[in-house]
Amino acid sequence: YVWPSPQLDALESLRFELDRHSIASFIQPCTFFLFSVDGPSGRSNVADWIRTAYHDMATYNSTDGTGGMDASIRFAEEQARAENVGDGFNNTFRLLTQITTRYVSIADALALGAIIAIENCGGPEIAFRGGRLDAGEPNAPGVPQPEQDLQSHIDSFARQGFNQTEMIGLVACGHTFGGVQHDPFPDIVPALNDPNNTESVTHFDSTFINFDNNVAKEYISGTTSNPLVVGFNQTTNSDQRIFSSDGNATMRSFAQSSQLFASTCAELFARMLDTVPRGVELTEVITPLPVKPDFLALTLDNDTLQFSGQVRFWNMTEDPNRTAVLLWEDHSGATHNATMSVGDTSTGGGTTSLWYAFDDPGVRLDPVAGITRMSFSIDGELYDQDGVGFAVQDAIAFSKTSCLTNPNSSPIAGRFDIAVRNGANVTRVFLEEEVKDSVGRITVVETDFPRPASPSAATTAYSLWSLNMTQTSSTRTIGAEVDGIKMSTGRLAVLFDLPDC
Numbered sequence: 001y002v003w004p005s006p007q008l009d010a011l012e013s014l015r016f017e018l019d020r021h022s023i024a025s026f027i028q029p030c031t032f033f034l035f036s037v038d039g040p041s042g043r044s045n046v047a048d049w050i051r052t053a054y055h056d057m058a059t060y061n062s063t064d065g066t067g068g069m070d071a072s073i074r075f076a077e078e079q080a081r082a083e084n085v086g087d088g089f090n091n092t093f094r095l096l097t098q099i100t101t102r103y104v105s106i107a108d109a110l111a112l113g114a115i116i117a118i119e120n121c122g123g124p125e126i127a128f129r130g131g132r133l134d135a136g137e138p139n140a141p142g143v144p145q146p147e148q149d150l151q152s153h154i155d156s157f158a159r160q161g162f163n164q165t166e167m168i169g170l171v172a173c174g175h176t177f178g179g180v181q182h183d184p185f186p187d188i189v190p191a192l193n194d195p196n197n198t199e200s201v202t203h204f205d206s207t208f209i210n211f212d213n214n215v216a217k218e219y220i221s222g223t224t225s226n227p228l229v230v231g232f233n234q235t236t237n238s239d240q241r242i243f244s245s246d247g248n249a250t251m252r253s254f255a256q257s258s259q260l261f262a263s264t265c266a267e268l269f270a271r272m273l274d275t276v277p278r279g280v281e282l283t284e285v286i287t288p289l290p291v292k293p294d295f296l297a298l299t300l301d302n303d304t305l306q307f308s309g310q311v312r313f314w315n316m317t318e319d320p321n322r323t324a325v326l327l328w329e330d331h332s333g334a335t336h337n338a339t340m341s342v343g344d345t346s347t348g349g350g351t352t353s354l355w356y357a358f359d360d361p362g363v364r365l366d367p368v369a370g371i372t373r374m375s376f377s378i379d380g381e382l383y384d385q386d387g388v389g390f391a392v393q394d395a396i397a398f399s400k401t402s403c404l405t406n407p408n409s410s411p412i413a414g415r416f417d418i419a420v421r422n423g424a425n426v427t428r429v430f431l432e433e434e435v436k437d438s439v440g441r442i443t444v445v446e447t448d449f450p451r452p453a454s455p456s457a458a459t460t461a462y463s464l465w466s467l468n469m470t471q472t473s474s475t476r477t478i479g480a481e482v483d484g485i486k487m488s489t490g491r492l493a494v495l496f497d498l499p500d501c
């Protein structure tokens, strides 16, 4: 995709800058389980997330297009059903809702969590698309249960959009992680009284914390202890019935080839996560941008416009001899350049990225000339998104005239000034505040800056729009409507660091 795209940019960061976001910290190491009470529980966040994603999807009805990945399993009413026994679903949302924003739905967070868990615990790379929408109410039931017979499972997976071979695959792919707990399934697995497995989990294979084909190898060699294969209760041996339903052909092929198992699972997991209610349009598969600007900020300081930001170069490591240059074009078509300084690195997707910065206060621009787009040059090689450049919107900027009108009040009060470019088609400037609706979906509440009756000129190029506000604990950012299109600057509207008026 072409940068900027707020939703794709946000999803791309979560997917590929693992060490900068909280998701990865919950699955490092893959044995990590945040909710253990009495020591090692035998459970993991990883297994919880993957099972939750499957149970969310399993309500899909391919005939009428209802159900699917829409985070409806967050509703207590779904979790109260026998098909969703256990606290793993609640645990999952307690962690994964930490990364939801207006751009990242709860269902996208769930899909991302499952993908990052699988990939980072030995699994194959899985194609990730974003754009799932969160259900406003529970879906109809439909998750398979171990005591159902084979035909019910074949029918159930067919309703979900998977044929019999794919059913065998998806169950094996899921059951390479985790196991069955005694508490929710006392009729399937025994209490273990093991201080290293406090929740009495009988695991599906001997390597239950990571992805591999041992679930198939141990099944075929007859050494498995999968409680849904060799459980003492025949009725609940659903994996046994499913795995053997084609004469073990599929499981044998998985046991023989770890590569076939990995590639089959990559495809089936992607399809599972992309099974969404009819009408929901997913984005393209998100791949890392080779060059990605971020944290851009424009600040009007008297007669200069300061432009700061960072840019990430995918799969690049530091080299002190390199010259990294920011190039930008102004409204008159002239180009300018500045050398960037080397900043941080970030890792994710098995790759290290290098960040260059044109950090605070950044480069100084003539406000009249402004900026329209930028590109980057590394040792003379130009990065300009195939000629389109990286568009920069200078219609609005934060103005340094912003100040505290009442620094001693509680909460403190101040005036936020936004500089609006003269001649730009800016119809609104507003505060954005992300709030959760009654079912946990994030929406944005906007508070308009009054349009000044006679704009006070900040410079020859910009006029000020002002809003008096008090400090609240919630995070607010600045947005505007430019040429009829809403945009967010991402700029935080915080009062604490402003000078007194």
Ligand code: HEM
Pocket: 043, 044, 047, 048, 050, 051, 054, 085, 086, 088, 144, 145, 146, 147, 153, 170, 171, 173, 174, 175, 177, 178, 179, 180, 181, 182, 184, 185, 238, 242, 272
């Ligand atoms: C007929 C289909 C299936 C049945 C009857 C079934 C049944 C079960 C049962 C009874 C458990 C134990 C849950 C617990 O103790 O908390 C379990 C765990 C699990 N299932 Fe399935 N499952 C099926 C398909 C799938 C599929 C398709 C996936 C994913 C692709 C999946 C992923 C998991 C995972 C990751 C766990 C481990 C959870 C943990 O250890 O906390 N299952 N399954």
